[in-house]
Amino acid sequence: MFKEKYSILVCNSWEQLEISVPVCSSLQVPALQLHMSKTAMRASQKDFESALSQVKRLKDPGNEVKLKLYALYKQATEGPCNTPKPGVFDLINKAKWDAWNALGSLPKETARQNYVDLVSGLSSSSDSSSQVKPEADRKQPGYETLVVTSEDSITKIMMNRPAKKNAITIQMYNEIMLALKAASKDDSAITVLTGNGDYYSSGNDLSNFTDIPPEGIEEKAKSSAILLRDFVDCFIDFPKPLIAVVNGPAVGISVTILGLFDTVYASSRATFHTPFSHLGQSPEGCSSYTFPKIMGPAKAAEMLIFGKKLTAAEACAQGLVTEVFPDSTFQKEVWTRLKAYSKLPPNAMRISKQVIRNREKEKLRAINAEESRALQERWLSDECTNAVMNFLTRKAKL
Ligand SMILES: CCCCCC/C=C/C(=O)SCCNC(=O)CCNC(=O)[C@H](O)C(C)(C)COP(=O)(O)OP(=O)(O)OC[C@H]1O[C@@H](n2cnc3c(N)ncnc32)[C@H](O)[C@@H]1OP(=O)(O)O
Numbered sequence: 457m458f459k460e461k462y463s464i465l466v467c468n469s470w471e472q473l474e475i476s477v478p479v480c481s482s483l484q485v486p487a488l489q490l491h492m493s494k495t496a497m498r499a500s501q502k503d504f505e506s507a508l509s510q511v512k513r514l515k516d517p518g519n520e521v522k523l524k525l526y527a528l529y530k531q532a533t534e535g536p537c538n539t540p541k542p543g544v545f546d547l548i549n550k551a552k553w554d555a556w557n558a559l560g561s562l563p564k565e566t567a568r569q570n571y572v573d574l575v576s577g578l579s580s581s582s583d584s585s586s587q588v589k590p591e592a593d594r595k596q597p598g599y600e601t602l603v604v605t606s607e608d609s610i611t612k613i614m615m616n617r618p619a620k621k622n623a624i625t626i627q628m629y630n631e632i633m634l635a636l637k638a639a640s641k642d643d644s645a646i647t648v649l650t651g652n653g654d655y656y657s658s659g660n661d662l663s664n665f666t667d668i669p670p671e672g673i674e675e676k677a678k679s680s681a682i683l684l685r686d687f688v689d690c691f692i693d694f695p696k697p698l699i700a701v702v703n704g705p706a707v708g709i710s711v712t713i714l715g716l717f718d719t720v721y722a723s724s725r726a727t728f729h730t731p732f733s734h735l736g737q738s739p740e741g742c743s744s745y746t747f748p749k750i751m752g753p754a755k756a757a758e759m760l761i762f763g764k765k766l767t768a769a770e771a772c773a774q775g776l777v778t779e780v781f782p783d784s785t786f787q788k789e790v791w792t793r794l795k796a797y798s799k800l801p802p803n804a805m806r807i808s809k810q811v812i813r814n815r816e817k818e819k820l821r822a823i824n825a826e827e828s829r830a831l832q833e834r835w836l837s838d839e840c841t842n843a844v845m846n847f848l849t850r851k852a853k854l
Contacts (some may be wrong), residue, residue, distance in 0.1 A: 499569035504532065507575040514578050519551075524574060527555035531567035536560065596638075601628040603652065604635050609798040611635075611644040618653025623661035624709065629687045636690045645802035647694070648794065649717075650701035651710075656726060659708020662847050665835065673836060681832035684709075688741055688824045691716040692817055697797075697805050701790055702726045702768075702777070707854065712739060714776055715746025716820070718809060721793075722768040722777045723786040731763035731854055736839030738830050745823045750775045 511525065530537070537557040542549040559567065596604040603614040613635045615622040624632075632649075639647040651657050668676050691698070691713050700714055702722040711728045714720050732738055739747075739760045747756035751774035758764040771777040781789045797805075834840050846852035 499565070499572045501568075503572045504568045507572045510579055511575050514575075517578055521574075521578065523551060523555040525571065526552055527559055528567045528571040528574065530556045531559045531562055532564050532571055535564055536562075596635075599631050599635065601625060602631050602635060604638075606639075606642060606644050608795050609643070609645040609802070610648060610794055611639040611642055611646075612648045612650065613639065615649075615651045615657055618651075618655070620661065621655035621658035621705075621707075622651040622653065622710075623658045625661045626664055626667075626683065628661075629683055633687055633690045636694055640695050644696070645798045645800065645805060646697045646699060646794065648699045648701050651703050653704070655704045656700075656702045656706040657710035658705075659710050662844050665844050666848065677832045677835040680835060681828040684740060684831065685824055685828040688713065688716070688828075689821060692742070692820045692824065695806055695810065696802075697809055699794065701794075703786065705729070707731070708735075709741050712741025712743035712747075715741065715743055715750060718812075720777045721786075721790045722771065722780050723783045724768050724780055725783040725786075726768040726771075726777075726780075727765050728759070728768075728771045728776065729763065729765040729854060730759050733761060734763050734854070735843040736837055736841070737834050737843075738827070740824075740827045740831055742820050742823050742827065744827055745820065747776075 508529075516522075517525075536559070537553065539553065541557075542553050544550065562570075594605045594607060596606070601615070601617055603612075603616045605612050605614075613632065615624070615628065615632075617623060617625070617628070636647070664680070665676070669679075694716075697718045698716075699719045699721065700717045702714075702720060704723060704725055705727045706714075707729045708731070711730050714728075730739065730743070738744075743756075743760060747760055750756075751759075755774050759766065766774065766776070768777060768780040772780045843852070
């Protein structure tokens with residue numbers, strides 16, 4: 457709906473039409489070139505009045521359309537612009553004056569009809585946009601391991617292998633990279649990573665290590681290290697606010713990359729576990745740098761070397777998690793919060809993120825490359841091979 461002030465103004469006091477974002481003094485209102493058919497010329501005073509009351513029920517159409525409506529209203533009721541041009545610093549009144557003045561000598565009847573046509577066009581598009589499509593219809597095509605949706609200026613990337621606790625396969629690494637690249641260019645303001653089902657993610661799918669190419673195990677370790685480096689780089693370079701909605705337990709790489717997110721919301725059911733030593737492996741996701749920075753070296757060592765599992769409350773106390781919500785209201789509370797944030801000016805949010813993060817980017821890339829090299833060697837070790845075999849033959853779990 458239009459703001460209260462606006463709906464009142466629609467009736468009569470249009471002089472004070474409020475425009476809630478700054479309007480640049482050079483704002484150009486495009487010439488109104490609405491289609492004029494013979495029927496269109498027949499808009500009656502009654503049609504005009506009905507359009508005036510209809511406009512109050514519409515969603516806010518944005519400043520540019522509001523200015524068009526304002527200009528047409530003035531032209532239809534008073535004729536060509538007849539007031540002195542406001543001063544250059546009176547931005548809002550100048551934008552309104554410019555819009556009205558741009559209509560030149562457009563006849564009152566034509567302005568009235570154009571107003572009616574414009575409102576009718578806005579009503580039909582607002583009707584269709586108010587119908588909420590089920591998530592399946594909004595799902596972006598091309599992903600098999602993810603559900604990617606864009607709505608309310610939020611792109612949501614949901615890991616979707618609930619039966620495997622959202623373990624990350626090679627295909628899922630590649631799809632997450634694709635989804636992040638697409639989200640960095642789409643018109644969403646913020647991007648969210650979450651999981652479907654009871655887990656956020658159980659981390660790397662341990663069967664990724666079983667698919668050995670004919671070139672041998674060294675080649676497998678090399679290509680895995682490249683994939684890991686590219687995957688983590690996508691998070692380092694992501695230009696918009698990135699939020700993790702940690703709906704349940706998180707393991708391994710799904711935990712370490714949280715240090716590269718801007719905000720981490722966790723359900724009270726979530727846990728945070730990085731059992732690298734148990735698996736004969738070493739930390740990745742830049743956690744060897746971000747975790748000591750976030751929680752101090754002593755707490756980071758307990759997680760990254762000794763595999764201490766943190767509850768959501770502990771992770772929040774250590775600064776890894778922004779806020780914990782009761783599991784029963786987690787989705788509702790988090791999405792209400794995110795919808796409000798997604799309405800903030802997107803460019804300002806993007807620039808703020810870059811100001812906060814950019815100076816660390818080169819360093820993070822170098823750390824990522826170093827961690828990936830260390831892991832490439834670890835994957836060839838007996839310690840790692842035995843741990844993975846034990847899991848896959850079900851001799852061991854976390
Ligand atoms: C390209 C390479 C990049 C590598 C980057 C380096 C990344 C490192 C890491 O992420 S290290 C962390 C690796 N993850 C784990 O070690 C977790 C292993 N999983 C478990 O210990 C358990 O499954 C559990 C504690 C997560 C959950 O236990 P439970 O609730 O009892 O469920 P199930 O074990 O029955 O699991 C259900 C189903 O999912 C399969 N599964 C779960 N996690 C993984 C996994 N990480 N990899 C492969 N498969 C996994 C599990 O086998 C069951 O499958 P099934 O029903 O038996 O077919």
